[in-house]
Amino acid sequence: MKLRLLRSVLGSARLVWMVSIFGVFMNWAVAEQALEGLGAQPIGYDRMLDYWLRMAAGAFTLIGCWFLALAIWPIKFRVAIPWFGIFMLLEGVILFAHGLRLGLPPLPFYADCAACLLLGGAIIGLSKQARANEPTNPKSPATAS
Numbered sequence: 001m002k003l004r005l006l007r008s009v010l011g012s013a014r015l016v017w018m019v020s021i022f023g024v025f026m027n028w029a030v031a032e033q034a035l036e037g038l039g040a041q042p043i044g045y046d047r048m049l050d051y052w053l054r055m056a057a058g059a060f061t062l063i064g065c066w067f068l069a070l071a072i073w074p075i076k077f078r079v080a081i082p083w084f085g086i087f088m089l090l091e092g093v094i095l096f097a098h099g100l101r102l103g104l105p106p107l108p109f110y111a112d113c114a115a116c117l118l119l120g121g122a123i124i125g126l127s128k129q130a131r132a133n134e135p136t137n138p139k140s141p142a143t144a145s
Helices: 001-019 020-026 026-035 047-072 080-100 106-126 128-132
Strands: none
Touching: 001 020, 001 080, 001 128, 020 026, 026 047, 047 080, 047 106, 080 106, 106 128
16 A cells, blocks of 8 residues: 555656656747746746756656656665655755745745655655565566566
């Protein structure tokens, strides 16, 4: 049961990160509207900002792919799971500190912080379940590559 919960938490983290996939493909005008809808001031087109949007969106999407792999194969990647929980917690602390420093409005600031801190804590707390379900036979199919 707890392993299923761990998979659900990892799957939720995947969604949090992979929502950025839209930023890889949307044109600049749509991206600008989306950013303004999230509280940004109007942004004129800049090639470097366009490039950095794609770079960040691509990186976040790839992080989400790793969370998907952890959710699908938690036993196989049991050693990595707590590290990804720590990664989420650290990201939550970074977002929280800079969101406060910048005086950002609650949305999406609070939601981003809460997602990272709550999911990161849950991943760390539940990561023991992947180890508890570790096969005792090292040549079992569950551990084979």
